[in-house]
Amino acid sequence: MANKTAMIVDDSSLARMMARKIFTTRFPDWGLVEAKDGDEALALAPPALDVALIDFNMPGMNGLELSEKLLTRFPSLAVFLVTANIQERMHQRAESMGIGFIKKPIDEPKIADILDKFK
């Protein structure tokens, strides 16, 4: 089976680093692309992408806007917004696009929950 690829988009380098550590130690079969904001995410996105973990509050476009763009490019992409707390209406808008949520901070069990579905 071809390797799967995930993407983490977060303007916090610590958050990206945490994700990378989790992926390299626990999910070495997965490729991980890191981006610090929406523009970089769109520029760095590989030809095939399976999972995107996206911070909501970033410079430039917010997580919801990026999600929409990524979903347009990768219709079957599983998108998760990583948030601490989010306005109700943002939550509803995200859900109406079929986007999931992970509560901040990212940790191993939460990522495992998502990636296990791809086995």
Next chain:
Amino acid sequence: MLDEATQAALMQEFFSENREALDRIERGLLQLETTPENREILNSVFRDMHTVKGNCRMMGFERLEGLTHAAESLLDLLREGRLVLDQMIGNQLLGVLDAVRGSLVVIEGNGAEGEDDFAALIFQLEEFQGEAELNRSHSEPTPAEPPTEAAPPFRNDAEPPTAARQESIRLSVERLDALMSYVGELGASFNQLKYALTSRRNLLDQALENLGQQIYTLQEEVLQYRLQPIGRTMETYHRLVRDLAVETRKKVLLDLVGEETEVDRNVLISIKEVLGHLIRNAVDHGIESPEERVALGKPPIGHITLTAAQKQGQIYLEITDDGRGIDVDRVRSKALERNLITPEQAREMSEGEIMRLIMAPGFSTAEQISKISGRGTGMDVVQAAIDKLGGTITITSQAGQGSRFRLRIPQTMAIVPVLLVTDGDETYAVPQVNIVELISYYGQEVATQVEGKMQAPMVRVRERLFPLIFLSDQLTLRTDGESATIGMPEVLAMPALHIVVLQSEESCFGLAVDGIKEPASLVIKPLNRIFANIPILAGSAVMPDGSVSFLLNVAELIKQ
């Protein structure tokens, strides 16, 4: 779990990223001292504080998280402009930076947070937020908030329930004073009138006119109080779209435009359901499944846009979607199946006319009454509700590209400025908002200004030809179902022609009436059941002499 080396590397990153962010925040705060409302700097300071908070949370430093969270919430109010950064707030935020830096040193030393829970600092930050809340409750409510992930300021339950808030309105002292002064003038005019009646009859006309003018001003003023921004109603559709999307496994994004548009409370209540119905339809019948959309070369996420705008006392509401559009052929065959039209009509009707059939009573079918599209009601309910409000609806749609439903509704349904016209013995009211100009032709002029085109009379107004419609024809048409009887020969024989030039949604036309009377402001009521199915009538009003006159529905006149 992550090993020690990894943990050490993460901590390294924790310190360096936080310190960089804190330095940037400090620079930003200092810049803001001279330009306290610079949005860009406020946004970046907010985001940096957000990052620091997130980092503290990630590494499990709860006290630091609490402090930075309070600072972030305050910064959120600043960037939204609900609070202005002054020296006191600036000092407070700089104090936060010092405290965070100090705490980072402690963590670097022994790997754990100190005992300080920053209670005093947090308390002061929340005090400022409280002030913003207070300011907010004094001013008009802001309906639309920019997207933010920040937590609501320190109390989740600070907002009273919407329903309770809608029952009362806040009145500024200024407005109350204005109201008082209008009432005072009214009293003075009443005294004038009384005086005129008892001793100076020649002052009567003037006194009556003054009183009339003042009552009108007062009405206008009070009507303003009934207006509410439509945003709060629009907001509720996010939830509706979300539920429908989840249920139908579609991907939909609802965009709202014009949330600040003000609408009469009562109108708002009536259109809430209408809009909900149209949005429901857009998700259910318009937007395709993500798979279908991708196969068609469309983005998987469907877009629905709800736009509100106000123009000359009218509210324009538009619901557009980029879904599959209305299948005219299917509508036609379904309407035939249901005997809503004859085969002959089916051949002659334009695409636009066919589309309107989806709002005819009896069009909605069992197949359409899914769990979502709702409660066994069809689009005819929408049409009926809009008629009741004295509004109109137009549908445009392109197969494969999407549909647009455009509603025009009077901003307030209570009082409508009209022009009174006559047909025979009856008086009718034409909404002033539709009137372009009034023209009367006498004798020879009639022949030079009116010409026939394909048997239909057209009127020439400053080098432009407009269709000429006769009110009497329109009214006869409604009762005996026969076609227009006034043709060119009859027109040319007329000694005089009184024309109201009207602008409807898409077109301009002349309405010939027997006589033009005076302008008036009428309290319009919904039509009595007997007349409710006459499309060219929009409402009724009781005239000063006790008789009833009808308000004409201009958009329907030209459609016939």
